[in-house]
Amino acid sequence: MNDISPITQTHSITPQGAQKLKQQGDALLTDARRALDEQDWTQAIASYYPAFCIAETMMNMSRCQNCATRLIRQYLRIGMEYLYCLRKSADDKNAAALMALVKHSLAGRTISQPAEYALAIFHKVAYSPMNEVDAWMQMLFAADESRLHTKH
Structure with missing residues (x-):
């Protein structure tokens, strides 16, 4: 497994590139949640790590406050699910590193x-x-499932 480290570089990206990055993150998140549901912590962690990195990249690229707020919440939600999997797998070293990374990534943000x-x-x-x-x-x-079924 990769060690958890911050994404410190923010690059310019085209709208098409941002959309592709979002699609990749969504696919990884789907895989991660499927593995979480199956309690396959190793596979969940392997999918959550890059999904979390993409969420961090998207958050760092945000230029408008409304988008930033939504992306920060998304970053925290993915991070929370990732942290849960790390705790379930007894990976205390990376769980602590993830906590430190989130604090660092959010420092100085409104x-x-x-x-x-x-x-x-x-x-x-x-x-x-x-x-x-x-x-x-x-x-x-369960609340997510309820909202999903309510939308249809």
């Missing part, structure tokens, strides 16, 4: 109230007892 809430939940996933985190994550994914 964070909206919804993103502040997401950051608080991220910390709970990092530090709460695993049985509480398991229950909370199950509720989170």
Whole structure:
């Protein structure tokens, strides 16, 4: 597995390139969530890592405040799911590195109230007892399913 390290460079990208990057991130996230659902922590981590890196890149490339707020929440959500998998696999070294990376990546950013809430939940996933985190994550994914079915 790759060590967790920050994406420090922000490059200019065309709208088409940004769309392709988003599609790749979405595909990786689908794979990661499928592996998470199957409790295949190794595969989930292998898919969450690049999905998280793409989310970080997209967040760093954002130029408008509304987009940045949405991308920060998305970054934290993907990071939270990734952190959950790291904790489930007992990968404490990379879980701690992920926490440090998120703090570093968000330092100096203006964070909206919804993103502040997401950051608080991220910390709970990092530090709460695993049985509480398991229950909370199950509720989170159940709420996602409910919203998905409501939209159709």
